[in-house]
Amino acid sequence: MVLGVIGLSDGVIHGPSTLEVFGRPFASSITPAQGLRLHSQSVVVSGANFPAQESIYCHFGFTVVSGKFVSDSEIICISPEAEESGYVQFRVQVGSKFAHDQFDISFLFMNAWVIDENFPNSGGVEGGTDVSIFGRDFFEGVAVNCRFGKLTVPATINTMQISSSRASWIC
DSSP, X not given: OEEXXXXXXXXXXXXXXXXXXXXXXEEEEEESSEEETTSOOEEEEEEEOOOTTSOEEEEETTEEEEEEEEETTEEEEEOOOOSSOEEEEEEEEETTEEOBOXXXXXXXXXXXXXXXXXXOSOXXXXXXXXXXXXXXXXXXXXXXXXXXXXEEEEOEEXXXXXXXXXXXXXX
């Protein structure tokens, strides 16, 4: 927002000048909100009032990386590698202050999934066959799809099969 004001110095009007007023930077979401623990990727931060002229940093838990200004409503950060899998708090720092975030924003560092087997390995052409995919390092709460040729269907985690070393998805 730009406001028109009259310049005053020693009580003398010197003519019009402008004063720019900026709202507090605000981070509302990140996309994607998860990534592989040992692989960096671009994370788009959506929000408002991001300034082009100040330093921007992204905090993935306790790890801080530089952010790149795209527009007043978008910045990009490169996710760091993480020592452990799991959720960390995500925050944006503009200059020396944190951007406001109304909701807690989290980033999930995941291990690469390991698929051990799928069963059955065939089904009828009409579809409708449940396919179980067994493996390790699957996370609940992450949207997963299975693709059969050109058809993509949502998968659900089989909570009866979750253990520390093995889990399954059903497509």
